[in-house]
Amino acid sequence: MTRDLDSAQRFYGAVLGWTFRGTRLGEAFRVAELEGVPVAGIGALAGDLSLAVSWTPYFAVEDVDVAVSRIRERIGTVAVGPVSFEQAGRGALAADPQGAVFGVWQGRILSDWRVGEGRAPAWLELRTRDAFDAAVFYGEVLEWASGRPGCCEVSYENEQVVLRHAGEAVARLDSGPVEEASAEPVRRPRWHVHFAVPDLAPALEAATALGGRVVREAGPQDGGRSVTLRDPDGALFDIHARGGGAAD
Template structure:
């Protein structure tokens, strides 16, 4: 599809359709992620307080400025496509999830809400137009999304019922169990992974609380990590790897958690 084309959430329902960050300082966030991930920025349709990050002309993520009087944590948030935001919000409430904001309507023609699952992991739902060339796991889009939670199987049931995963409906996302993870696939391609593990509830254990975690792909992990540290970011893990990838978890200067990942070179011995 051509760059900049739009489709409806009805075409990709249940799948991740966007990631966004609400930052304390929009200009500073753009400088940071521009240097670390190599993004360029353009104004968003939502107004001067929002921008769209692009890589090679393809939209990657949204960044907005938090209102000065909002005392909320800065975090990367994934959004999932839904047919009807009100219906999805009702499903979340019925299953002991939380609606923080919305659903609200936007001038772009969409409706969205900021919500949390019953374990407290924050995510968004979106009904309306989405970028047709945005992808998880392909090109310069987020490399992948990961839910770190108490029980991946129980979470998969929650999200499945809310977002119609594995519902048998034509075009729905499929769920499988692979290598101790619950894997979400759209059109056969993995788009998210759900992992069980120990979690904490205290604020000072924020890195271990149930949450959706966004992994961004970079061509050179070491250069990107160095750029992040130079611009006020900090690491929250060592550089880790497997046979195919290397990655490191960081916080940006506002404290937002994210991971940088890169493909391992064939002759890279780690």
């Protein structure tokens, strides 16, 4: 979600090589594509919605009303929805008990794609106080490790709870020092979206040239390096070069 849809398209087009197309959700929403493959959605914030400019992961559910009930039963917070979008689906925006924001979505508006596959986002990472508590919350709300067809497996690897789909890691839950009341969003419990790039250097050069800035550089992980960036509108996101391209 962004305040300036045109500016966001220019920024992410230059940094990540995306192109954009419209959808049946209207003029305020665009699908980002990389070489014709959908990878993300960018929407313009409505004036009457007090939502933060941010990247938010949406998890597919079979019944959004059931998911919302589970969120509330487990001391999560539902901020928006469930809301119906004509012929596209129904969604809700929520926060887990530690305050990390996420969405749930029933239906499909894009082609059949998922995190970790092809040119889609490389993976999702939840930074929270207690990864095990978070895994229980999300596991019960989203039916992780339920054994149902098309679901996922949960394991503990390198001090992280790892969610895998078809054997590939798509999300990681990481315990660590977070500050729920911090004025700096990067230090609060939150979901980070990692986008893959061939090399960090040109992506960073494009980002800073267009008003973005580097927030932090992470150590080597998954055979590469990651950098957290803030776009000109304030949204945080991560870029990851699997080849380990230098950040300077």
